Amino acid sequence: MRAADTNVLLRAFVRDDPRQAPLADAFISDGAWVSHVVLAEVAWVLESAYQREPSQIAQMIEQILGHERLAVEDPAVVSVALERFCGHPKVEFADFLILECARKAGHLPLGTFDKKLSGVEGTERL
Secondary structure (H helix, E strand, C coil): CEECCHHHHHHHHHCCCCCHHHHHHHHHHCCEEECHHHHHHHHHHHHHCCCCCHHHHHHHHHHHHHCCCEEECCHHHHHHHHHHHHHCCCCCHHHHHHHHHHHHHCCCCEEECCCCHHHCCCEEEC
């Protein structure tokens, strides 16, 4: 299976480039793998470049998770990270993804200097 980069997913889901969107659709039509890194980048780009709200970011991550042609890396971890993100929208999705990967691997607490993240169970503020 091929893997999709951040910009491929953004073109396919945001539909902001009429020339590239159909190319992105065609690429993922045969199936594509989506890494945690790509999901973290998607969330970051949606917030920083597109000024999307946390609920809109969550909606797009849900669409990616539920897409019939996309295979997301460790979807159970992503689902938990997404659920926690929805409950704490002031903390970035990528931070929850990092935390849930660490939790699954048995490597808690997650040390952080991030004030917002450090209030979440499983972290330790340094």
